Amino acid sequence: MQPGGEGHVGTVRVRLLHSMVRQRILKLAATNPEYYNTEKFDAPINDMHALYALSLFSCIPMWDSLPKMGIKLSEEEIADYVALFRYIAHVLGIPTDWWATSSKAKAFMESMYLYELEANDTSRLLTYNFIKWIEDEPPVYISTGFIEAGSRWVNGHEICDTIGLKHPGPLPYAVFAGHNVIVSTMAFAQKLSPKLDAFMVKVCYFCNLLNLTDGA
Numbered sequence: 402m403q404p405g406g407e408g409h410v411g412t413v414r415v416r417l418l419h420s421m422v423r424q425r426i427l428k429l430a431a432t433n434p435e436y437y438n439t440e441k442f443d444a445p446i447n448d449m450h451a452l453y454a455l456s457l458f459s460c461i462p463m464w465d466s467l468p469k470m471g472i473k474l475s476e477e478e479i480a481d482y483v484a485l486f487r488y489i490a491h492v493l494g495i496p497t498d499w500w501a502t503s504s505k506a507k508a509f510m511e512s513m514y515l516y517e518l519e520a521n522d523t524s525r526l527l528t529y530n531f532i533k534w535i536e537d538e539p540p541v542y543i544s545t546g547f548i549e550a551g552s553r554w555v556n557g558h559e560i561c562d563t564i565g566l567k568h569p570g571p572l573p574y575a576v577f578a579g580h581n582v583i584v585s586t587m588a589f590a591q592k593l594s595p596k597l598d599a600f601m602v603k604v605c606y607f608c609n610l611l612n613l614t615d616g617a
Contacts, residue, residue, distance in 0.1 A: 459486035460510035471585035546573035
């Protein structure tokens, strides 16, 4: 995320992409008001949308997803992660106040739960598209059942039912439980060994490159 680094450049590209999509939607809405209702939904990809997305990536792993997978984070680790996303918010050009402290970031996440938790047809479509996007992708080739089991493990049955996720059999749940044991053990080992941690960062970076290359 240093200026000029891959993370910084990628974040700037996301900001430009948001701007381009916003302008295209507004132009279409100007000629066809039924395409997008700005009076009802405000400008597309506005600050609230960006803040909510940032909360999904920065806060939910810290206080929800990772603990449910058996990974416990220290207050220092949480503060560092929140600080990283405060900088990302700055580069994206959206308000950074909600990431001023860990407690404010957590409060914002909980507020978003209340504000945006109700599922709709768009939620169900996005869920379907997301599963189709990541299932059977290299290098791990995860199955739909594994994704469904993981989603229900982390998010609960009620919300997964509302977005149309199926109930997988016992095997995917068993596999996901084994996955949790592996990742929580690795997380603990990486805390003890900086060399192992650096190696795993390189492995994850390489796997990400494989996904990008395959997508291209």
